[in-house]
Amino acid sequence: MSTQKQAPLVCDTTLRDGSHPMRHQFTAEQVEAIARALDAAGVEMIEVAHGDGLGGSSLQYGQSAHDELDLIERAAASVTQARIAVLLIPGIGTRVALKAAHERGATAVRIATHCTEADVSEQHFAAAKDLGMEAIGFLMMSHMLEPGALAEQAAKMTGYGADAIYIVDSAGALVPQGVRDRVEALTAVTGDVGFHAHNNLGLAIGNTVAAIEAGAARVDGCLRGLGAGAGNAATELLAATLDRMGFDSPLDTFALSDAAEHVVLPLMPFQPFPDRESMAIGYAGVYSTFLLHAKRHGERLGIDPRDILVELGRRKAVAGQEDWIVDVAEDLARAAAAPA
């Protein structure tokens, strides 16, 4: 027993990243059922929020069917041991929203910025610390920045008081070597490095294993991989993998696979998968949440969504720029309509 290595902390984000494929329509009953199942299976941190974080309910990203603060409260009331985390993207969410989420039961916050823009998060880290919350930095689209430069951004967040820093592969564009290099670079500035995968190139579990082997102390998953783009690392598969890697993990692998099959699968609108569009997201290096928006505008204008996604990659769109999808789609439609 005592010879076993301590497992990395697994944060399940079905109720946040899963909000994207759910088109932000989670009901209170679904949130309660998922939170209860995760808690019973030993998951120690559960993230609940609109897919784009607190305040994300918008026409830009999709309006929530139910107020995320109510969902946070219902999740908090459904767990016995798990901590409830929220996502906050400065520019979308504010410290006012954070305070409200804390009052409703969130005790941790993941403060997310584009990987080069850590310095927009200073006031939010300060607010989280004032509230006594665990504050975790979340560097999105980390594939766009080299390891050394990424570590400099992480250092800014530790300077603002971050308890841990995630390398967030928002585009699912990293391959294992890129993950290892980034985890190693960040280990120099924080003792608590996290990794958040997307499965757009089919590497979510593989990249997460690479992160753990390189020293990551936290990793993310979603039941059944329910997340943006081709989804995330499936929490039940992560649990199985941690067992087979020889970790002393608090997770109940079969309870998680039951929850994935019996609680989450029945409510999923589709199974996220590296299909031609999601694969293009990973290959072009664009934000995974663009998937459904690119499909909708592609359909509206008779354009291949893959062309839209590849063009967004060429224009170096970052997280949250769903309006550029409209712009690119309109540009491509105009170009297609122009006489040759």
Add this chain to the structure above:
Amino acid sequence: MPAPVKVAILGTGNIGADLLMKLRAVDEVEVALFAGIDPASEGLARAAKLGVPTSHRGLDDILADEDIRIVFDATSAYAHREAAPRLEAAGKIAVDLTPAAVGPLVVPAVNLEEHASAPNVNLITCGGQATIPIVAAINDVAPLRYAEMVSTIASLSAGPGTRKNIDEFTFTTARAIERVGGAQEGKAIMILNPAEPAILMRNTLYAVPASGTLDEAAVRVAVDARVAEVAAYVPGYRCKSVLIDEQDTRWGRVPVAVVLLEVEGAGDFLPAYAGNLDIMTAAACRIGRRIAEELSAGVPA
């Protein structure tokens, strides 16, 4: 033509420097003082080289000059809250480019006439200047239940003040969408994009009519007319697309007017990609001209 009205600029950073270039081209005003608090500032040295009177004693020297009638404040919200009552006591009109919002919120293409004789006017935010004219234009055609704006600006054009106070952008802009634009509910989002070469400032507006119906032709006419009005004082302001998009919202499936706007800076002092800063200084310049006309009209020739 009456003698130009004497004005001062407080704050010698990028905004102050760009505003100086713009105001020097305006016949109705004369920049009588360019004031900061750092004697070593590059902005002061550049202004002095142009022959503009400068001071590093900031507000005190502005207050000491009775001839200065209008003061453009390009410092910080904190500094402006301190300066505002002193300027008003001295009978000087403040054009506030900070988020302090001491005076009424003004967008030249919407409500400048209403506030042309106010002692202190505030310019809201760059995103507010870019989108509120269009909120108001669509609201005139179809009263709006909700309006949401998304500003994307080049990382290089976001200074430390913006970065440390990004929440204030969100709060101030959302409130102004309601108060100045006329929408029942406003929302604002800001995104920084670090792409190289730097992107031009982009703004997207989503507008939801209270009636649940939109006359597309009428919306287009109203938007085009208002874009032309803004472009008269912000030459790089343009509309890329207007579309009516059926969306699933919390009010059901409704038509949403989506307007894509772009702002290219004039390149007076700041680079062209910094349309977010250009639209602030251009709006300040437009407001300054109008206030100068008001002051000149009240003075016997």
